[in-house]
Amino acid sequence: MGKLAGKKLILLGERDGVAGPAMEESLKNSGADIVFSVTECFV
Structure with missing residues (x-):
């Protein structure tokens, strides 16, 4: 178990940077x- 286990996350992705679904997939x-x-x- 890592440091994020059991935590609730809100992911805000940016269109020209890292997208929300990409962060969701990695986490x-x-x-x-x-x-x-x-x-x-x-903008």
């Missing part, structure tokens, strides 16, 4: 509960 085996994941354009 899915961390034991964390991903509550919300989105990709936005911050």
Whole structure:
């Protein structure tokens, strides 16, 4: 179990950077509960 096990995460992705689904995919085996994941354009 890592440091994120049992934690709830909110993932805010950026269109020109790291997208929300990419972060979600990389963190899915961390034991964390991903509550919300989105990709936005911050201009």
